[in-house]
Amino acid sequence: MYELFFQAFNEKVPLTSEEQETIKTFLTPKKLRKKQYLLQEGDICKYIAFVEKGALKSYVIDDAGTERITQFALEGWTISDLYSFLTGEPATYHIDAIEDAELVLISKAAHEELLQKVPKYETYIRLQITGAYIALQRRLTSIISLPIEERYKNLIALYPSIVQRVPQHMIASYMGLTPETLSRVRGRVSGKK
Amino acid sequence: MYELFFQAFNEKVPLTSEEQETIKTFLTPKKLRKKQYLLQEGDICKYIAFVEKGALKSYVIDDAGTERITQFALEGWTISDLYSFLTGEPATYHIDAIEDAELVLISKAAHEELLQKVPKYETYIRLQITGAYIALQRRLTSIISLPIEERYKNLIALYPSIVQRVPQHMIASYMGLTPETLSRVRGRVSGKK
DNA sequence: AAATTCCCTTGATTTTAATCAATGACTGAT
DNA sequence: ATCAGTCATTGATTAAAATCAAGGGAATTT
Incomplete structure (x- = not known):
């Protein structure tokens, strides 16, 4: 224990x-x-x-x-x-x-x-x-x-386990964004790389 | 000393x-x-x-x-x-x-x-x-x-001496805003009360 | 005293994110 | 297996803040 x-x-x-x-x-x-x-x-x-x-x-x-x-x-x-x-x-x-x-x-x-x-x-x-x-x-x-995209990338880099385990709308809340905005940010981040 | x-x-x-x-x-x-x-x-x-x-x-x-x-x-x-x-x-x-x-x-x-x-x-x-x-x-x-106006009011309430002594463009920077936006926020806050 | 720099404000325009709305996928409970 | 709830995505519209631009004070320097 x-x-x-x-x-x-x-x-x-x-x-x-x-x-x-x-x-x-x-x-x-x-x-x-x-x-x-x-x-x-x-x-x-x-x-x-x-x-x-x-x-x-x-x-x-x-x-x-x-x-x-x-x-x-x-x-x-x-x-x-x-x-x-x-x-x-x-x-x-x-x-x-x-x-x-x-x-x-x-x-x-x-x-x-x-x-x-x-x-x-x-x-x-x-x-x-x-x-x-x-x-x-x-x-x-x-x-x-930092611009939102960079903040999201940072979050993934620093706390990958959080991004994996936690629903995205909670990540959005944590970042001070709406779920819709985070969804679009993710689209841009993965599309660009 | x-x-x-x-x-x-x-x-x-x-x-x-x-x-x-x-x-x-x-x-x-x-x-x-x-x-x-x-x-x-x-x-x-x-x-x-x-x-x-x-x-x-x-x-x-x-x-x-x-x-x-x-x-x-x-x-x-x-x-x-x-x-x-x-x-x-x-x-x-x-x-x-x-x-x-x-x-x-x-x-x-x-x-x-x-x-x-x-x-x-x-x-x-x-x-x-x-x-x-x-x-x-x-x-x-x-x-x-909080919405920006509330954040600004909070700042005044919590740290009046900072708001008094420090130039406004620095307050804007501290709040993550442009000086123009803070100026307009101030207009709204003082106009409304 | 004049000139320069700094600081704040205001207006017009553009950009960005929020909101409103709808859909489909997946999850879990009954 | 079905139904309700959760979750993410996408599109259209609205709202908010950034940007671009200009001007006027106030303070500081020369």
């Missing part, structure tokens, strides 16, 4: 087996069926979720009632509404399962105790969030500086 | 005066004139810069040769090409001064030694980057889910 989680952890910060056992006592496994919510807007986000298996997405609903996807999380990724988790304020994002999923949950209490008791946990979190920050910065830069 | 830096640090993680003195030995002050570079694309990013005074921006140049601003940093903010800083790879961003500025620089060597020697520094960095991540996530969410 928690294989992938500890694999990812050890790659960032190598753990002794005692440390690993300590950390284990703070983790909770959870399974989620496709379409089930992990978090709904307005609720307090109680967990950081690490994806052992399956796929989730986080999103907001815009004024027109359309789902706007802010993040995907496949195996090995972490997902949460971090602001809500850290502050206890109501969540601004929804999170649900795109596919049946197995998660490793870290509760707020566990998170705080781990930060106190296991120095390597703080390092893990720091590195984790640094990686997430850099990825987000890249995504934002590509949105404001 | 370093007043604002330590004020920001202490707000996140309170320091004893000894700790503060230790950290001081790792910091370097630097002044930058308006339009001077702190970093150019392709160079290795050697510093994390904290802004004591003045204003900087980071940006990329797109295929059409247009500057696309990814971040502003006013007093109290931190700016860097974090990926380049951490990995030693060539920078993808330019950073320069919008106004004459006074900075506090943390070099790579200082950063690493501080992480080793001063546990509170790691906590500071963790909280710092967490805040930056949350801010970036908000910005991205507003880009993909």
